[in-house]
Amino acid sequence: MLISITSELGNICKELIIKKPKFIAVDTEFIRNNLTYYPKLSLIQISYGDKSFVVDALTPGIDLSSIKKIMLNREITKVFHSCRQDIESLFTVFKCIPTPIFDTQAAAMFCHYYHDFIGYSKIVEQYQGIALDKIKAKNSDWLKRPLSEDQLDYAISDVVHLYDLHQILCDKLEENNRMSWFQEEMESVVDINKYLHSPKDAWKRIKFNYEANPRLILTVKAVSEWQETLAQRYNMNRNKIINNAVIIDFIENNVGRVDEILDDLKRNAKNIKEEDLLEFIDIFNENEKDFMQQNYIPPNSYDRSVFDILSIILESKCKENNISRKLVSSKDELAGSISGQADKLFKGWRYDFFGRSIESFLNANSRFEVSVVRSANNITKIRSNLVEADCKLKSTAGI
Helix, strand or coil: CEECCHHHHHHHHHHHHHHCCCEEEEEEEEECCCCCCCCEEEEEEEEECCEEEEEECCCCCCCCHHHHHHHHCCCCEEEECCHHHHHHHHHHHHCCCCCCEEEHHHHHHHHCCCCCCCCHHHHHHHHHCCCCCCCCCCCCCCCCCCCCHHHHHHHHHHHHHHHHHHHHHHHHHHHCCCHHHHHHHHHHHCCHHHHCCCHHHHHHHCCCCCCCCHHHHHHHHHHHHHHHHHHHHHCCCHHHHCCHHHHHHHHHCCCCCHHHHHHHHHHHCCCCCHHHHHHHHHHHHHHHHHHHHCCCCCCCCCCHHHHHHHHHHHHHHHHHHCCCHHHHCCHHHHHHHHHCCCCHHHCHHHHHHHHHHHHHHHCCCEEEEEEEEECCCCCEEEEEEEEECCCCCEEECCC
8 A cells, every 4th residue: 555645644543553463574775876974764664463554654734743753752662673873764754763673683593503694584494484586676766656556565575474473583582582682672772872974983884994093184184074075064975075085195195284185175076065165174174183182093903813813703602692793793883892992892782792802802801712623513613712811711702
């Protein structure tokens, strides 16, 4: 059912509230192109019980406030798969975060080891034995109207199967005693700060040589903050402000003085007003002031061999415990934990799972003993033991 009239939307949302479902499945279709900064929400799909409908968010004049009330209703859990981009697209319209959330991708990754983030089609096939056809409308133009039958079928099929996955994965989480970990993760997902994209953190997206002169890293921080600020202000793709390659060139060409940077920005920045260029001076000066007040520590100030060892042990521990490595920690997060630049592994369930072992190891209160073992089916595996400093307490990091 496609809904494009405000009164119809209000009625179906009232019906939903009256039925008081404990959870609903939600998906969105949106366009994120190379012109704009913010995603453009096109469709909102909802399924509960035997009821499913699609809301055309692009209908001129349609009032989506009844959907917003459902998204904020704490008595109704919203079930998504890989919810980050869906939440971001809803946030651009509603200026708030749906809550509470159940993410089926995260739930599955708490219960199984996957090499990478698990896609929706694979999880439906794994748990429900259904092979989805994700090809026929995969590259659709969701901004074009009218929508085709293939597009609507594609959109609605996602939430229908998503609704059924919820209980299956709830049972799996309980079976693996991971529900409390999962709930903690879902609380972090709805943190609004994750969707505000502070310009001051924009430099973390830029891949460059961290061993460069700290003064040049100051350049990257200032330029990327300026880039992000203007991209948000004008709803323009970041690279339409200034290409990231230009930012990296500042490092390679040893460009560190504000007048030199301004000259390059004038040559390379596109569709920028004079006052925007002048704003960069204020941003640079503010970053320079912060730089002078801080004792700069390079983000990769750690022994690479320590990272390699802990990375291998973490991988082994995740496989043995049937939990995805990607869910526990990315390589950058592990590196940040070792160098003291990040604390993600030292909080909550991640600390219980692996962070405590890292902390003890880095503080020289323990050591890891690594060995190779063969399983009953002749598969070679790595097993690691965390041995306390007094050698009286030993725990297996691989179980």
